[in-house]
Amino acid sequence: MDRGSIEKRLNDQKDLLTHLIQKAKSNGIEQVEIYSSYGFSEDVSLEKNDLNNCTATEENMFGIRVIHEGNQGFLISNHIPSLYTSIEEAFQLAKSQSTPDLDLTLPDVRPITNQFNTYDPSLDSMGIEDLVSYAKEALGWRNDLYGKVNIDSGDxxxxxxxxxIVSSKGVMAHELGAELSASVMGMGVDGELVGSFDYDSASGFNKEQFQSLWKKAFHNFGDKCMGALYAKPTASFQGKVLLPPEAVYSFFLGLFVGSLNGTSLRKGKSKMEGKLGEKVASSLLSLFDDPTNIGFMGSTGFDREGMPTSVKKVLSNGVLESYFYNTYEAKKAGLPISNGCATGGAQSLPGCGPKQLQIxxxxxxxxxxxxxxxKTLFVNRISGTKDGASGDFSGVVKGGYLLEGGEKIPVREVQIVGNAFDALHQIEAISKEGELLGESSFVPxxxxxxFTVTGVTED
Structure with missing residues (x-):
């Protein structure tokens, strides 16, 4: 499968979906939206420190949404010949609803100013053989440098x-893409001693970018697994925690970002409700959402509803600047249009959220x-529980270190409890260095x- 054949398929599908929507309108189905997601992939997997499987898969999913008099029907299909039947079924689902909401409508078409093309034609010369070569190289790194690291799985x-996306309101938007990616999961093992699981991944638009990022990711994975292997318990203490980029969102910022979701705000489940323009975090923290950077993997010119994306300030020196809305939630909030923050794909209705948050x-x-x-606790990741409404979180630190007196001591059985919204005000410093997570979000x-760190001491 090369770019030419994918473009032909796309153009044929544009014509088909346009025709189906016109047919639906002529039969009294006025509001129809079809979101198509097509993917072809070749994969090589690892399992238990060895090559496992080679596969090639092709999938085309369609999310069909019909809105009728404030009611909504949604179906998922992967069968092109029966797409019109699926439109009719979605229409019947909408008609069967008994709780109409006239704010529930498809959005009117808006111009999309950013056009993204992340399909590097050099990838058309690659295939399974190249992926096998990368897999063997990773196994070589493991054997030569990390003999005590057990690769449980990899891909x-x-x-x-x-x-x-095509809709009866005139929305028509598409983007092509291609990428190389890899991931690995495993743990350090030395006889009866087993460390905690860890994970890392990388992706790239082209061969050179991928190879550089993947080598770095794999070695980071190996170092983390080895660091966790000989971890020791430590005593409890009150003090500081240091978050590497990988832990910043999983530790506390993820809960805060979730509280800016238009649906959570409307349902009264967000502590950030009514706080636009207020200081809700340390003055050291500024966030913005940028789906428009062509150099980032997740950049896109349109959202799940085909609305244009743009750069948005989220926090400016701790002051809350914006929420995330799709069309429905924007209307419920009294706004004329969304801010291009509809999330999801062919297998889901539009949600609300950011595309590519930057710190x-x-x-x-x-x-x-x-x-x-x-004492400072270096938090690699946490295994525990979170509550999106309250912001409370608790769990056991995995792959953590105690930093004390210039030493970096691996620790285990360390628990930490906190609140994401309180933690926004506990930021003491932010580094100028950082990582581009997922090749799409800069995080320092x-x-x-x-923080109260609860540990144990050995007998």
Whole structure:
């Protein structure tokens, strides 16, 4: 499957979906939206430190949404010949609803100013053989450098495809893309001693970008697994936690971002309701959403509803600047249009959320964070529970370190409890260095103070 054949399929499908929507309108089905997601991928997997399987898959999913008099019907299909039947079925689902809401409508067409083409034609010369080569290379790194790391699973993928949305309101948008990606999961094992699981991944638009990022990701994975292997318990203490980029969102910012979702706001489940323009976090923290950067993997010119995306300030020096809305939630909030934040794909109705959050770098050097006086807990990840409404979280730190007196000591059986919204005010410093997570979101290191760390001591 090459770019030419994918483009032909896309163009044929544009014509088909346009025809189906016109047919639906002529039969009294006025509001129809079809979201098509097509993908072709070749994959090579790892299991238990060896090559496992080679596969090629092709999938075309269609999300069909029909709105009738404030009611909505939604169906998922992967069968092109019966798409019109699916439109009729979605229409009957909408008609069967008994709780109409006239704010529930498809959005009117709006111009899309950013056109993205992330399909590098050089990937058309690659295939399963290249993925096998990458897999063997990773196994070689494991054997040569990380002999005590057990690779539980891994995957190498070359994927190509497109997304397309067409609606009876005149929306017509599409984007092609292709990428190389890889992931690995495993743990350190030394006899009876087993460390905690860890994971890393990388993806790239082309061969050179992928190879560079994947080598870095795999070695980071190996180092984390080895670091967790000889971890020891530590005593409880009150003090600071250091978050590497991978932990920033999973630790506390993810709960905060979820509270800016238009649906959570409308249902009264967000602590950020009514706080636009207010200071809700440390002045050190600034966030913005940028789906328009052509150099990032997840960049896109339109959202799940075919509405244009744009750069949005979320936090400016701790002051809340915006929420995330799709068309329905924007109307419920009294806004004329959405802000291009509809999320999801062919297999879901439009949700609300950011596309590519970026954190503005701080002024501190990350090296300074590893030399703090007293005790600091380096949090790699947490296995535990979170509550989106309250912001409370608790769990056991996995792959963590105790930083003390210039030493970096692997620790285990360490628990931490906190609240995401309180933690926004506990940020002591943000690094100027960071990582581009998923090749789409810049995230620096963060140092937070005022946490109770619960540990144990060995008998």
């Amino acid at each position: 190498f993928s070359l994927s190509k495809g497109y997304k397309l 503005v770098p701080g002024t501190s050097s990350k090296d300074e964070f590893f030399k703090q006086p007293g 290191y963060m140092l937070l103070d005022g």
